[in-house]
Amino acid sequence: xxxxxxxxxxxxVQKGGISIINCAYENTAFDYFPWYQQFPGKGPAxxxxxxxxxxxxxxxxxxxxxxxxxxxxxxxxxxxQPGDSATYFCAATFTGGGNKLTFGTGTQLKVEL
Amino acid sequence: xxxxxxxxxxKITKRGQxxxxxxxxxxxxxxxxxxxxxxxxxxxxxxYFQNEAQLEKSRLLSxxxxxxxxxxxxxxxxxxxxEQGDSAMYLCASSLGGxxxxxxxxxxxxxxxxxxx
Numbered sequence: 001x002x003x004x005x006x007x008x009x010x011x012x013v014q015k016g017g018i019s020i021i022n023c024a025y026e027n028t029a030f031d032y033f034p035w036y037q038q039f040p041g042k043g044p045a046x047x048x049x050x051x052x053x054x055x056x057x058x059x060x061x062x063x064x065x066x067x068x069x070x071x072x073x074x075x076x077x078x079x080x081q082p083g084d085s086a087t088y089f090c091a092a093t094f095t096g097g098g099n100k101l102t103f104g105t106g107t108q109l110k111v112e113l
Numbered sequence: 114x115x116x117x118x119x120x121x122x123x124k125i126t127k128r129g130q131x132x133x134x135x136x137x138x139x140x141x142x143x144x145x146x147x148x149x150x151x152x153x154x155x156x157x158x159x160x161y162f163q164n165e166a167q168l169e170k171s172r173l174l175s176x177x178x179x180x181x182x183x184x185x186x187x188x189x190x191x192x193x194x195x196e197q198g199d200s201a202m203y204l205c206a207s208s209l210g211g212x213x214x215x216x217x218x219x220x221x222x223x224x225x226x227x228x229x230x
Contacts, residue, residue, distance in 0.1 A: 004155075006155075032217055034218075036221075041223065042223050042224075043117070043204055043206075043221030043222050043223045043224050044156065044204075044221050045221065046218055046219070046220070049218075089155050089156070091155075093217065095217075098144070098161055098163070098168055098169060098210075099144065099208050099210065099216075099217040099219065100146070100158050100161060100169065101156075101158065101219060102158070103155030103156050103157070104155050105153075105154055105155050106153070106154065106155050
């Protein structure tokens with residue numbers, strides 16, 4: 001049972017545009033939602049994270065929007081740059097779960113010049 | 114602190130052979146995790162340790178897989194009698210653990226890629 005569903009599978013955005021990746025979760029016990037960025041040949045690296053007590057979190061060009069009632073959250077990358085080209089994973093975990101992350105299937109982002 | 118280190122980075126083996134991967138976590142991190150990632154998929158949880166205690170194992174971790182963290186520092190993941198379906202990237206991650214802010218941030222290593230012929 002896939003507990004975190006992610007879309008789209010791939011995304012092409014023009015330089016300067018907005019990249020939007022969506023995730024939906026099923027387990028209402030989840031209380032921590034990070035996004036990870038992975039470059040080829042590297043491990044995933046934490047990009048930004050949110051807890052369900054806020055609806056939005058912004059760090060630089062990266063924003064998470066969170067809708068608790070819909071059990072959905074999304075990553076927005078403003079002013080997308082070629083250096084943002086990578087695979088992005090949403091994830092979720094819950095307090096008391098050993099910080100064990102459940103990942104989405106990933107979105108391969110390509111930012112074109 | 115050089116982050117999470119994994120060795121070897123690449124391993125090619127023949128079906129039926131045993132392989133062992135090593136992970137050195139960030140030194141002050143109490144928790145250590147193993148994940149498996151196949152092409153085009155997100156990482157899947159395998160097991161995790163709190164210090165030297167193995168607290169949880171996924172159903173993905175068959176009897177051929179064993180993980181240890183003998184002194185609560187580095188960890189090894191051994192796969193016995195490898196099968197072609199074991200071909201994947203094996204990722205190690207570590208975290209502080211606990212309830213303090215930032216304690217639940219997992220820092221991943223670059224992974225060990227296994228190819229079973």
